[in-house]
Amino acid sequence: EVQLVESGGDLVQPGGSLRLSCAASGFTFSSYWMHWVRQAPGKGLVWVSRIHSDGTSTNYADSVKGRFTISRDNAKNTLYLQMNSLRSEDTAVYYCARGGSTWKDYWGQGTLVTVSS
């Protein structure tokens, strides 16, 4: 059974940093693109970032480029999102998702990031 479990969400002050993790199991992690997608409270889905199966290619939404870094450890079956210079508008549930370059077929349950003083 495919499982994705996010962790690392927390309350952080504006300008602070946080690292999210996504532990994957039940599939060959190193064969899939992985994505981060976020959803602000009561709002819609917003794509944040993606990383190629071998980690050599990464892409970002303009809103997080230069502040967020996606990475993966295929030996540990884990996806990461390093978030720096956090802003109030980054407050959201962050989902990791398995997929192709654009589609996402399995999603975790999400981890809540709150940016507030």
Added chain:
Amino acid sequence: QSALTQPRSVSGSPGQSVTISCTGTSSDVGGYNYVSWYQQHPGKAPKLMIYDVSKRPSGVPDRFSGSKSGNTASLTISGLQAEDEADYYCCSYAGSYTVVFGGGTDLTVL
């Protein structure tokens, strides 16, 4: 990276068909056959319903179908059932190695 345009809400009675539109530009929806659709029930993670415009993952009922014409993609749900009531999001490749979602549509089954 502007969000794709979806109607805020649609509704239909059980057994009827509904269509949700997703309008973009020639730089995203119209330029690539990489449109996907997601269903999200309240408090739950999204679920992939359609990918690559019209392909259905295994386990998704054939009541769900996708299509595209020009810059507009559509999700059609036929034989509407109570459990179809949810939010639906379209998503497209947007060029320059980025992906964009629509704003979401709230489907109500009357």
